[in-house]
Amino acid sequence: MKKILIVDDEEVIRILYAEELEEEGYEIVTAGSGHGLIEVIEVEKPDLVVLDIKMAEHDGLDLLQDIRKDFYNIPVVLCSAYSSFKGDLKSIAADYYVVKSADLSELKQKIRMALEGHIPHQSTQE
Amino acid sequence: MHIEENPHDVQAADLIVGIPSYNEADIISFPTQKASEGLVKYFGSKNSVIINCDNDSKDGTREAFMNTPTEVPKIYLSTPPGVTGKGNNLKNLFRKSCDLGAQAIVVVDADLKSITPRWIKNLGEPLFEDFGFVAPLYVRHKYDGTITNNIAYPMTRALYGRRVRQPIGGDFGFSGELAEIYLSHENWTPAIAAFGIDIWMSTIAMCHGKSICQSFMGRPKVHKPKDPGESLGPMFVQVVGTIFDMMIDRCPFWKEVRWSKPTAIFGFGLGEMEMPPPVDVNIERLYDKFQAGFADYGSFWKEVLSANLSKKLSEVKELSLAGFEFPANLWAEMLVDFAVAYKHCKDGKQKLMESIIPLYFGRTCSYVIESEPMTIQQAEELIEDQCGVFEYSKSYLLNRWFE
Numbered sequence: 001m002k003k004i005l006i007v008d009d010e011e012v013i014r015i016l017y018a019e020e021l022e023e024e025g026y027e028i029v030t031a032g033s034g035h036g037l038i039e040v041i042e043v044e045k046p047d048l049v050v051l052d053i054k055m056a057e058h059d060g061l062d063l064l065q066d067i068r069k070d071f072y073n074i075p076v077v078l079c080s081a082y083s084s085f086k087g088d089l090k091s092i093a094a095d096y097y098v099v100k101s102a103d104l105s106e107l108k109q110k111i112r113m114a115l116e117g118h119i120p121h122q123s124t125q126e
Numbered sequence: 127m128h129i130e131e132n133p134h135d136v137q138a139a140d141l142i143v144g145i146p147s148y149n150e151a152d153i154i155s156f157p158t159q160k161a162s163e164g165l166v167k168y169f170g171s172k173n174s175v176i177i178n179c180d181n182d183s184k185d186g187t188r189e190a191f192m193n194t195p196t197e198v199p200k201i202y203l204s205t206p207p208g209v210t211g212k213g214n215n216l217k218n219l220f221r222k223s224c225d226l227g228a229q230a231i232v233v234v235d236a237d238l239k240s241i242t243p244r245w246i247k248n249l250g251e252p253l254f255e256d257f258g259f260v261a262p263l264y265v266r267h268k269y270d271g272t273i274t275n276n277i278a279y280p281m282t283r284a285l286y287g288r289r290v291r292q293p294i295g296g297d298f299g300f301s302g303e304l305a306e307i308y309l310s311h312e313n314w315t316p317a318i319a320a321f322g323i324d325i326w327m328s329t330i331a332m333c334h335g336k337s338i339c340q341s342f343m344g345r346p347k348v349h350k351p352k353d354p355g356e357s358l359g360p361m362f363v364q365v366v367g368t369i370f371d372m373m374i375d376r377c378p379f380w381k382e383v384r385w386s387k388p389t390a391i392f393g394f395g396l397g398e399m400e401m402p403p404p405v406d407v408n409i410e411r412l413y414d415k416f417q418a419g420f421a422d423y424g425s426f427w428k429e430v431l432s433a434n435l436s437k438k439l440s441e442v443k444e445l446s447l448a449g450f451e452f453p454a455n456l457w458a459e460m461l462v463d464f465a466v467a468y469k470h471c472k473d474g475k476q477k478l479m480e481s482i483i484p485l486y487f488g489r490t491c492s493y494v495i496e497s498e499p500m501t502i503q504q505a506e507e508l509i510e511d512q513c514g515v516f517e518y519s520k521s522y523l524l525n526r527w528f529e
Contacts, residue, residue: 118385
């Protein structure tokens with residue numbers, strides 16, 4: 001079972017995402033802030049991180065850079081109520097960017113694509 | 127065979143800046159100076175050299191380069207008289223890089239007007255941190271780089287799974303190890319010897335499992351303006367032909383790729399990005415050239431395209447300029463059909479490739495109309511959406527390629 005870490009400072013969002021994604025067959029762990037996020041990832045070893053951007057105490061785009069320094073290959077789906085952060089070049093380090101909506105179908109689709117994503121290590125031609 | 131001038135008798139180098147050129151006497155001094163400043167400022171402890179790899183230019187490019195005052199030694203390399211092509215220049219650079227035992231090679235265009243010393247740092251530094259290939263990341267005007275935006279970026283991303291925004295940017299860095307791989311490559315086509323070299327190098331890096339990063343340049347790419355009507359045809363055929371050649375060559379790799387992954391980023395924290403200068407596009411001319419393509423290639427396209435795509439194309443033909451739209455999914459699947467036709471084509475590849483150009487004008491016209499009211503950032507999102515369409519069309523590619 002794939003494990004997803006949801007990082008969002010709104011409890012109602014964490015609960016909603018957890019319930020919906022558990023129904024999809026994922027194991028869910030949550031974090032209410034970016035405090036100690038790297039340690040959480042080290043302990044929980046998630047297969048994917050769903051990361052809010054505009055949190056009370058942390059900027060998700062800065063957290064994304066921290067994740068990329070230590071865990072380059074973990075897929076990260078940015079999830080924000082605002083589409084404007086797409087304009088920040090830091091956001092291209094994420095696998096996908098989803099604008100929050102009551103309909104979670106796009107989020108589920110991007111999570112599936114991020115987990116399915118595959119690039120062979122090396123061409124057999126070389 | 128090549129011509130070499132090495133007045134400082136440089137026999138070894140850790141880091142090389144290569145500047146390919148052909149008749150760039152009026153401007154090559156500027157990037158040469160900035161390269162020297164960058165090497166001194168950011169790589170003072172490294173043994174560096176600047177190499178101009180030229181096509182035996184007759185306009186004084188060699189003199190302009192060699193007479194540029196620099197703290198870093200310089201070497202002039204040239205192809206023999208009559209031999210042109212950017213790829214041939216870079217092949218000389220690969221060879222020289224191997225001879226000098228370089229760990230890292232940075233390449234910048236000879237006609238760059240916006241290069242700063244920091245470009246050398248950003249393209250070179252990741253190569254000393256275990257990256258094998260560094261692609262540039264700069265803000266471009268929404269109408270600049272339409273071959274990149276509508277073909278090279280979405281196709282390489284969908285095929286090889288790496289999101290490299292500027293796979294034919296012209297400015298890049300690569301490791302000495304990768305230079306050896308490039309040099310040893312046997313399938314050296316006339317297109318690779320010319321403008322196909324950039325996409326070829328990017329694709330080899332992607333397929334070889336080399337760690338790739340994109341580096342923020344901080345400034346937009348500003349270079350000597352070229353007349354697209356004059357230079358587009360050969361460049362288009364060489365770039366897209368190389369993409370198709372690589373599809374045949376690298377099929378075992380790309381058929382295993384699913385979706386795409388972000389590429390590592392280097393050079394955050396450069397502050398505000400400078401906006402690029404405006405680019406004028408003549409929409410009417412693009413539309414007219416698209417329509418003219420039906421007279422030249424209409425029946426030929428019906429042989430290449432599936433019946434369904436031919437029907438959709440006929441519908442697009444009937445649209446007036448005011449309501450013109452060439453959908454991204456139609457464009458993506460058409461390129462698949464052309465790639466499949468290219469794979470099976472024994473004679474007439476040149477005609478096949480040239481016949482794509484009016485369709486490319488049609489797609490570009492549609493993109494320009496759609497993005498006209500958009501900011502550069504909004505247009506960027508449009509390109510990202512198009513990439514998603516190309517990734518979704520991968521299943522169509524797999525079906526058609528192996529049928």
